[in-house]
Amino acid sequence: MTAELRWVPVSERMPADDQRVGLKMLEHGGQTFYTMGWYTGDRWVLPENPHSEGEAVAWVALPTFTCPHCGKQTEHPQALAFDKLMMSRASCRHCGKEFLIVDDVPMTPAEYQKRSPDPENDGN
Numbered sequence: 001m002t003a004e005l006r007w008v009p010v011s012e013r014m015p016a017d018d019q020r021v022g023l024k025m026l027e028h029g030g031q032t033f034y035t036m037g038w039y040t041g042d043r044w045v046l047p048e049n050p051h052s053e054g055e056a057v058a059w060v061a062l063p064t065f066t067c068p069h070c071g072k073q074t075e076h077p078q079a080l081a082f083d084k085l086m087m088s089r090a091s092c093r094h095c096g097k098e099f100l101i102v103d104d105v106p107m108t109p110a111e112y113q114k115r116s117p118d119p120e121n122d123g124n
């Protein structure tokens with residue numbers, strides 16, 4: 001994962017058209033929230049918050065992880081909110097399978113089981 005998220009104010013520079021980025025949005029009510037989206041050249045597309053009304057104030061290249069199932073790079077927008085991911089569930093946008101991110105390391109559920117066996121299932 002990227003060591004440091006570098007937020008770019010939209011007033012300074014826009015992302016490339018259709019580049020998937022993390023967004024810091026300012027709602028009309030004054031709340032900020034984080035989401036994922038891209039700019040089409042005349043408007044923002046926010047697939048996870050399609051009905052939200054707001055203004056993008058800054059963007060950042062999305063944190064990406066290597067999918068342990070198919071080996072392709074996939075974004076994990078939830079990582080935007082954290083410096084480091086202790087434990088998170090992600091799904092790959094290429095193969096659609098879920099995987100875990102533990103201490104910033106992506107792994108399949110089976111790999112995780114191997115690494116730290118469930119104490120409730122220790123063979124009794």
Ligand SMILES: [Zn+2]
Binds near residue numbers: 067
């Ligand atoms: Zn995958």
